[in-house]
């Protein structure tokens with residue numbers, strides 16, 4: 315098979331021929347149809363995640379077809395269409411797992427494309443517990459970004475405590491935010507998109523936003539306050555100052571959900587204390603969360619807007635994603651052999 319590997323930290327991508335891997339017990343092999351390129355793939359490319367063994371094939375936004383099933387796999391069958399995301403597996407028996415906090419497993423946490431080879435390849439193997447069912451109506455390229463960018467925004471929203479009709483603001487309408495606005499509007503929230511520049515207003519409305527705030531032309535906190543304050547803000551941007559500028563727009567009991575990796579954030583304790591407000595982070599989700607994201611997206615018409623590249627052009631596709639100029643996600647469309 316063909317695969318695109320990172321030979322060592324900071325090494326250039328290499329297109330290589332590899333043996334097609336065989337699934338071990340409780341794992342399956344997947345013929346990859348598409349794999350999204352996520353900013354977190356830079357952890358592999360740059361070697362900033364501790365303990366990665368190289369060469370490593372990155373990629374944790376995968377849609378494909380089960381092509382071989384290892385021993386002791388219940389439920390999953392040859393020919394099923396599945397997705398694999400960031401969360402590759404967890405121990406299932408130690409304290410964090412016993413509390414259901416699978417993402418926090420500190421014994422045997424598996425991360426796709428980091429602890430084992432990911433989806434920049436024609437085939438990959440994955441633990442059965444990492445699999446999500448994919449609705450027929452979703453194409454592979456459409457579905458792939460939902461396996462990380464999608465589940466992160468979807469899961470942050472549905473775990474935010476907001477109820478139908480509440481004011482929910484999405485800060486930033488890039489790779490994460492353009493999905494966040496669509497999810498928020500379709501979940502029944504009074505959805506406010508916040509971004510820089512007047513020109514993005516029409517696009518935000520197309521995505522389903524009820525209000526658009528241009529943070530360059532106005533004070534986003536004041537504008538949110540005029541709408542009664544935001545019960546939830548989903549902060550997708552990577553700029554701490556842009557986040558700080560919105561904090562004052564939280565309603566009493568409001569929650570500021572951070573999913574964009576920005577620098578240190580300064581928060582006025584009085585704002586938190588006086589209104590019982592909070593700032594929290596959100597990780598992506600496990601396989602069942604991804605499956606719910608795919609299902610919700612298919613039934614409610616949420617679409618990731620993607621630029622597709624063939625596997626051979628993964629290096630160029632990766633640079634495109636890292637440049638921040640892609641509209642809005644970059645996906646490898648992979649035609650496996652056989």
Ligand SMILES: [Zn+2]
Pocket residue numbers: 352353354355374400462463
């Ligand atoms: Zn990701």
Ligand SMILES: [Zn+2]
Pocket residue numbers: 404405406407408409410411418419420421422
């Ligand atoms: Zn565990």
